[in-house]
Amino acid sequence: MNHPLSISSRQLLWLLLLLVVASVLGVGLVSVRFIASGRFVYFNLVWNLILAWVPVGFSILAWRLKSSRLALLICGFLWLLFFPNCGYILTDLVHLRERPPVPFWFDLVLFQSFISLGLVLGFVSLYKMQHLVASFFGRWASWLFVLLVIGLTGFGIYLGRVQRWNSWDLFVNPIDLLTDIFRLMFRPHRRTVGIYSLLYAGFFFAAYACLHLLTHFKSEKRAIDNMAD
Numbered sequence: 001m002n003h004p005l006s007i008s009s010r011q012l013l014w015l016l017l018l019l020v021v022a023s024v025l026g027v028g029l030v031s032v033r034f035i036a037s038g039r040f041v042y043f044n045l046v047w048n049l050i051l052a053w054v055p056v057g058f059s060i061l062a063w064r065l066k067s068s069r070l071a072l073l074i075c076g077f078l079w080l081l082f083f084p085n086c087g088y089i090l091t092d093l094v095h096l097r098e099r100p101p102v103p104f105w106f107d108l109v110l111f112q113s114f115i116s117l118g119l120v121l122g123f124v125s126l127y128k129m130q131h132l133v134a135s136f137f138g139r140w141a142s143w144l145f146v147l148l149v150i151g152l153t154g155f156g157i158y159l160g161r162v163q164r165w166n167s168w169d170l171f172v173n174p175i176d177l178l179t180d181i182f183r184l185m186f187r188p189h190r191r192t193v194g195i196y197s198l199l200y201a202g203f204f205f206a207a208y209a210c211l212h213l214l215t216h217f218k219s220e221k222r223a224i225d226n227m228a229d
Contacts, residue, residue, distance in 0.1 A: 012060075012128075015124065016056070016124075019117065019120065019121060019124070022113075022117055023049060023053070023117060025113070026045070026046075026049060026110075026113045026114055026117060027046055027049075029106075029109070029110050029113060030042055030043060030045060030046055030110065033102050033106065033107070033110065036101065036102055037099070037101060037102050039099075041099060042095070042107070042110060042111075044092065044095070045089070045092060045110070045111070045114045048085065048088065048089045048092060048114070048118065049089065049114055049117060049118060049121075051082060051085035051088075051167070052085050052086045052089055052117070052118040052121045052122065053121060054082040054085065055079050055082050055083045055085070055086060055121070055122065055125040056121055056124055056125045056128075058075050058076075058078050058079035058082065058125070059075075059079055059124075059125040059126075059128040059129050059132075060128065061075050062075035062076055062079060062128075062129065062132060063128060063132060066132060076129070079125065079129060080149065080152070081167050081170060082167045083122065083125065083126070083149065083153060083156075084152070084153045084156030084157055084159075084160060084167070085118075085160075085167060086118050086119065086121055086122025086125070086153075087118070087119070087122060087153050087154075087156075087157050087200060087204050088118075088156070088157050088160045088161065089114060089115055089117075089118030089119075090115055090118070090119070090157070090200070090203075091157060091160075091161040092111065092114070092115070093111060093115070094161075096108070096111050119204075119207065122204070123207075123208055123211055126146065126149065126150075126208060127212070129145070129149075130142045130143075130145060130146055133145045146205070146208070147205070150201045150204050150205045150208070151197075151201050153200070153201060153204060154196075154197035154198060154199070154200040154201030154202075154204070155193075155197040155201075157196075157197070157200045158193055158196050158197050158200075159180075159181070162196070163180060163184075165177055165180070
């Protein structure tokens, strides 16, 4: 009997291929915009999309190395470190405004494409990691894992957008990063930090839970159909 969170290798392969195609199309839209305007605008979306792909790679690698506890912990840590980039792409909307000669509606479609891709990539990697946790500790523990990760993601988005920190700063500038995090906990506006983080975490969790329920309903329908046959 398949695990409730399982996804076959063939399904994952097709999903990744579709996401690669969608990513290429997104890069194509940015290129078209550059050709039409002659200006390097919104290329940051491409970079943020690349960063959103990184957790997918680590989630797949974690599955392949799950027999080694050390390798699994390293992959899990790196996955968690880069995972907020999938939600960070939502905040790129702050850059959206009219930039002639390209019409505003084109840029709106451009942003929506990259944001959708970032979210789906995040959901795919989170789904894989949740399944991995469930295989070791059970289904309920996997949902606690999801809540913890998404809560940290909300705070990570704040660190990235407002404080302008990057995932790799933990390695290249760890003291300043950790000092800034410590200061945020005691600043007068820490309530604002909490609300900002909770809003993004809440949206991310709601969207992920809806997707999870849709896939769960599909599995139940397939099981019912098999029983009827």
